[in-house]
Amino acid sequence: MASGKRKTIAVILAAGKGTRMKSDLPKVLHPLMGKPLVDYVIQSCSKAGASKMVLVIGHQADRVMDMLGPDYTYVEQKEQLGTGHAVMVCSETLKSFKGDLLVLAGDTPFLTARILSRLIRTHQKTGAAATMMTAIMDPPLSYGRIVRDDKNRIQRIVEARDASREEKKICEVNTSHYCFRAEKLFPCLDRLSTNNDQGEYYLTDVIQMLVEQGETVESLTSDDPGVLMGINSRVHLAEAHEMLGRQIKIRHMENGVTLPDPASVYIEPDVRIGADTVIGPGTVLLGTTRIGPDCIIGPHVKLLNADIGEGCKIEFSVIEHRKIARHSVIGPMAFMLGNNE
Secondary structure, eight states: OOOSSSOOEEEEEEEOOOOOGGGSSOOGGGTTEEEEHHHHHHHHHHHHHHHEEEEEOOOTTTEEEEEHHHHHEEEEEESOOHHHHHHTTTTTTTTTOOOOEEEEEEEEETOOOHHHHHHHHHHHHHSSSSEEEEEEOOOOOTTEEEEOOTTTEEEEEEEGGGOOOTTTGGGGGEEEEEEEHHHHHHHHTTTTTOOSSSSOOTHHHHHHHHTTOOOOEEEOOOOOOOOOOOOSHHHHHHHHHHHHHHHHHHHHHHTTTTTTGGOOOOTTOOOOOTTOOEEEOOOEETTOOOOOOOOOSSSSSEEOOEOTTOOOOEEEEEEOOOOEOOOOOSSSEEESSSSSO
């Protein structure tokens, strides 16, 4: 949990269509290992101590609300006029809030609670008007560059498309994750302009405004540039599946699960597996599946929201929404659906 007396609210930008996804489905709803992309950001914010989630939605707003449910505050951005505009539309909802605002992209599933907690702690400890997360990348690709003065103080962020030749050589980049004092942020939003290459309201311009007002702007440089990874295409989504899947399988193996052929196994994030269980090739473990210790699952088994007791042996079978008693032997070619009632 984040330290400090000031409350923290997370503003998650989730309004975009995601044109490069070539899909009618809103980008933040595309599934990654069984969950919508934005759900990873929401869960990280919750674990980091955010007391409330405000989701800025736009493209197919009703569909986003229907899928994510009623537990969050939704603000609609009817026109997508940039990141600054996305936060502007929250001003009425948050006008009386006097705490800190996390402002985050909704398509960054590798943004962890650990790094968000560090961002909040750094922000509250320093009393900064804004604290932004940065990363060192070489080459820096198309990310916004962090421009500092000769005393290493942040002066502004320049978007890659607006940067000069010298500015494009800067390797410290903006990850688009911020923590602002709400009372410092909203007056700046009223002064944003669209005088840039995109003709949009850039949230990044707020940083320069705060500096010019004599406010303190701090930074936290992530030790994991992977938090930068936003999902903008099906290729990015496939890469994210691979990265997250590898992390999940490593975690299970470190906890005593045997995967003789990890590359052939698919395991979603909420699956739980007991120690000394063997997961054979071609096995797919989905949803909230629970597997006890000392089981042999596979080869070629699909489990969805299944509860498998200790010491079971299952091969070449499909089990969905079923509870299997301890020491059961199932398969080959079993097909078990529904519940036990």
